[in-house]
Amino acid sequence: MAIFIAIGVVYAIRLLYIQVIDDTYAELADRNALRYVTQYPSRGLIYDRNGKLLVYNEVVYDLMVIPRQVKDLDTDRFCSLVKITKEDFVKKMEKAKKYSMYAPSFFEKQISKEDFASLQEKIYMFQGFYAQKRTIRSYPDSIAATVLGYIGEVSEARIEKEPYYKRGDYIGMSGLERSYEKELRGVKGSKVTLVDVHNREKGSFQDGQYDVPAIAGKNLYSTIDIELQKYAEKLMRNKRGSIVAIEPSTGEVLCFVSAPSYDPNLLAGRERGNNYKKLADDIAKPLFNRALMAEYPPGSIFKVAQALVALDMGVISSGAGFPCDKGLVGCHNHPAAGSVRDGIKMSCNPYFYRVFQKEVQQVNPKTGKIDSKYGLGIWTAAMKRMGFGVPMDIDLPSVRKGHIPDTNFYNHWYPSGWNFHTIYSNSIGQGEVLVVPIQMANFAALVANRGWYITPHLVKGYGDDKHRKIYTKYLQKHYSLIASSWWNIAVEGMWAVVHEGGGTGHRADVPGLEVCGKTGTAENIGADHSVFISFAPKINPKIAVSVYVENARGGGGTWAAPIAGLIIEKYVKGKVERTDVEKMYMEAAPCQSLPLVRVSKPIKKGTVAAQTSESSSSQQSQSSSSQAAGTTSE
């Protein structure tokens, strides 16, 4: 009897210990039976500047299977409904069984709503199968792929840095999807459910008391004008290059095209992996965002900046005249320019050779020494204030900064010494100067505003309709510190380019509009790039545009100028009346075919092998290397 009682007491003590004193078992029981199921918020939508939808979430269905529950399946019927072959069926079932007999696994991913409709009515007949709703990104107009970007599964490295993300989560990989990831993604919630020993769900825990609802992502209101974007993409359909248009008064990007482009829907659906590979392998590099990442030599459009800096430095006057001395640098045939305005209008190379010489080899009033280093230092700083050579703080990822050489750069390259004659190619936008199209568009806006710009951006606001927010950096004006009177000279020059005889850009003319512009012909590895920057109207400008047409076998006036004209007409007038012109440039395919063959030209004295550090990722930046300055420019 004593033994009975003793054992009873021992057991009671043991129970007291494991049940009341030690609470690790309670925790272990929770870990067994509670599953925290993530509730995914819906990702924010993206609208254009007029409230039209650019990106929305489309409902698709994942067909799930629980292998153990599959019974009496009419395989033929099932396969025909799901649209798969019998072999596929066997393969998918094997895979699911291997994963788990009890837990659900994916049988067929992302079945469209249309395809699912026929399946939905009959799915009850197939025991063990059920559909699970999810959303993918969808693009009604199939435009603006490089602006919007795409989403994809988050990488392991990112998960390690940001534990918010879990394996299998989707994250913005490029474009606005990436730069506004935090706004778009919303906040994940969680639901606590009970599971049994086979991992089957058994309902919610304590009536959802511990559930945290997901918070939907914020909508983005883009600055893009959907109509203009569509139009610009159409214009660039058979071409390589870019078009960037900005509203000068706000810095809002109206259209943003990198050609060739692709249908953003390709990177959203089931075939994403295959499509991505195809795009990545394309020699024309559709995934390469030229408007942000292509570093081109600016060519003659850079002359406007040269003129402004020189005027502001006080090294030339507005009436300065230089002869067109083709002995210094090649030029086309035109009368000698007698003023800065004419120099811009006729795009005289020797004129700007002299201008740059004055800027760099100026007599320093303080030291009395002729000092290229001193001059270049002032020049570099002035150029950077205009947005060149510095990365633009735009709300898109992967922007490149272009290149404005400084004294350190040349000291490094020419340890034995250098002077103006070493670096004169920069005078006409060749040599070591590199710009990206967004910088040129911004420069056009800077001229349009006569001295200031707001950093270009692609989002006007985010959040709901009533409480839109915008980053304050996109409200601030940046001043170039160049006196306002000099801007008018530049504007007049650019007006003359389009409107006066002898101007190089008259094809940009839009009847009834005072378009100002500047042509450029950027030399590079293949045929010249055709470049044009412009804004309109001259007074109170509404739009500033930069157009690059790669390897166009023609100057800036031939291809880029008329395209810029059509963009301006479309935006300012709302529609293009010159349908014949429109048709001609839409159908034209001027670009030299790929791969490019190096054009052999004699390398002249004074050419610098441009830096190669940034060139590997793009063929365009390669184009900057090695080409001699001083040949023709319009």
Next chain:
Amino acid sequence: MDRRSKSILANVEWKVVIAFLFLVFVGWLNIYAAVYDGEHSSILDMSCRYGKQMIWIVAAFVIALFVLIIDPKFFSQTSYLIYVVCLIMLMIVLVMGSVTKGAKSWLGIGEFGIQPSEFAKMATALALAKVLSAINVDMSQWKTKLIAIGVVVLPMGLVLLQNDTGSALVFCSFVFVLFREGLSSLVLIFGAVAILLFVLALLINPYILVGAIAVIGLIAYFILHRRNSSAKFIYFLAGIAICSVIVLGVDFAYNEVLESHQRERIEVLLGKKQDFKGAGYNVNQSKIAIGSGGFLGKGFLQGTQTKFNFVPEQDTDFIFCTVGEEWGFLGSIILIFVYVWLCVKLIKMAERQRSNFARIYGYSIAGIIFFHFFVNMGMTIGLLPVIGIPLPFLSYGGSSLWAFTCMLFIFIRQDAARGELV
């Protein structure tokens, strides 16, 4: 007849009957909870285990009533017959039984099967009581000892042959009876020392253990020798030798005789091995279930471990998990109290019997019930190795419930008739 049955009712130990009803009710409630999966169906649903158990319970009541009506002398007179029938059944099982969970202990009759080993315990208790209650029995005689042990070992061996080690071990509980009836207490002491040595032999290197035993033995001898010269050196040497043989024998038996799954269970219990997925899975999940119950428990049908089948065998051998999880510490100690009270009460009742047969039988069943309780609960709370025997009156299963009911009510009937002349 009428007058007699009235006196039976008057003399029945109702407290024990109430304890029995309580345990059966608790058992059904927890089987219901263990099988329950959120979808209600009738409590009489025969496709569910709680439905079946309900039938077994009703049948058990009929058996109990039947036993109460029968003349108490019937059992003492037919005890050998019952014993022999059980032995034959055990042998039949060996030939044509069906195998469940490694043990060949089921005899299929139509759709249902019975487990003769469950009834063999009762039959052995009856037979042992009959043998030892015979006139002129003297436990000090070797012949008596051998007959008594033979009565126990015969069915035990047959059950062991069925590969049902757990049920076979239950027969060890008859040691209690033999002890009560005059078996030397040395046997118990020797048994306790042997178990201690067994455990130590598994934990410690056997050769070091043998050395330690020798040293302790010699020191003990010298201490005793100084105080009392009557202790003979030769006994100590013999003791040391026997202990050493046990230790080395255990080591040999453990490695050569026990099967691998039995070794694993013991190693997990002794903490030599952590294995929550294999051999230790049951015990670990069982401890989690009971441990997570807390003081008051999670409430009826609220146990996650129970409801979602994390504990295997939770309606049979691991039924106590459900009690521990859903009724907590409070429910558990109430259950322990009822078992201990029942066993103590049975011993007390046995002691008040005038007939030797009834007394020995009472001791036997108290021992059997307690052994089941001790081993089963010790297993679920991780104090004893996993030995698959049911918790009396609680675990799911017709054979077990009927056998225990029958066993208990035979004694209640004997007790009720204690006033009658033998």
